[in-house]
Amino acid sequence: MIVFGSGPAGSALGRKLAERHRVLLLERELPTNPPRSSEGWRIGESLPGAAAVLLRRQGLFDRFLADGHVERGASVSVWESPVPVWFDALRDPNGPGWHLDRVRFDAMLRNAARDVGVVFSAVSGRVQVLREGAQWYVRDDRAGRQYRARVVVDATGRSAALCRSLGLPRHAQDRLVCVHALLPAKEHDQDRCTRTSADVDGWWYSVRVPSGERVLAYHLDAGDPALRGLRSAQALLLHARRLPLLAPVLPESVSHISTQVRPAGSAVLNIADGVPGPGFYAVGDSVLAFDPLSSQGLFHALASAERAATAIAREFEGDLSAGQHYFLEMRHVQARYYKHLAATYARPVRYCDRPFWAQRRDQVDWMGTG
Ligand SMILES: Cc1cc2nc3c(=O)[nH]c(=O)nc-3n(C[C@H](O)[C@H](O)[C@H](O)COP(=O)(O)OP(=O)(O)OC[C@H]3O[C@@H](n4cnc5c(N)ncnc54)[C@H](O)[C@@H]3O)c2cc1C
8 A cells, every 4th residue: 555645644544554454655755753943843733632532543542642742721712702702621521632742743643653564755746646457556756666556545635746646626615824933932821722813804823832832823815915914923923912812822022933824724625526446545634624723634634544444444355435435425524514614704793894704704605505
């Protein structure tokens, strides 16, 4: 089996498949161990409590707990109205979840795959992938290598590199981007809440990560002219400090910190015209990328890996429609998710005439019926 991409989805799937098969994990950017300072932080730090079940089934829960991630506190949001609403996970049977050291989490999954025999190899960005008979052939001309396998899996995240090279279209719902920075925490900052706030032309969140530093993230349209002015963390901070929910936990000023911008909107693999035959799968963000508002990306990465592993096992037992059933299941996940997203984006009615919210409300009408 060949899995492209060693993020959470690819590593979790590789570990599962290695119980019965030889697995090669091809990665474009194999991280160094220990990580370089530029790899020291990655956004995407909230893991819902429900993920514990999946980590247990992978035999990784104790290892995960030993890694020093921090249990999440309450969530507080200014969304439907300017009055903050608190949500405490006390009544959530899954528990509060965690704020992760994300680089450590991804590395743990990668190492856990390596431990059970998954072989990692670097691959150049451009490879040729084609199917002949019941086999897939992967040619990496730059590295002068060729691989053959019965199953190939796209786990390359939002880039969906394998899907693109096979000509499978992806549908992006919107041009949401996230501009974010890791800020030094204020002195005596012990806040463990997830703070989320709707704003005139976008929405924010801020949490403290296990290092004690604070993530500040703003989500807006890629075409919003304000984006150009948010290259420094100081500019982002000034913009955020207008908001009563965020101001008390943010430092007053920072220097020499730049922001990063990442695409963050929902995107889905369009499989209306079918998939390129048995032995092809896509997991994690490459099959369905979630808006960060949902905090579901990592859960989905682990869950889709588990479902794909089951489908691949069935395919090996002779069920050639196992892949189709898997992609159908992902469509159901997508439909449920869009309904929730629709309802959430429709709520801040006080901003409903602003382009950011109006555009989503219109899209959302369509999404909700999808
Ligand atoms: C701003 C933002 C905030 C987020 N916050 C959260 C959050 O709080 N909670 C949450 O659960 N989720 C969050 N997410 C989503 C979460 O980060 C993703 O859902 C998760 O990383 C998906 O895992 P993955 O393995 O599918 O993809 P990725 O983590 O993107 O991994 C893909 C891997 O494939 C490799 N790759 C790429 N191209 C190639 C290629 N051509 N060949 C080989 N390898 C390749 C990459 O180097 C990478 O290692 C957030 C996302 C964004 C953008």
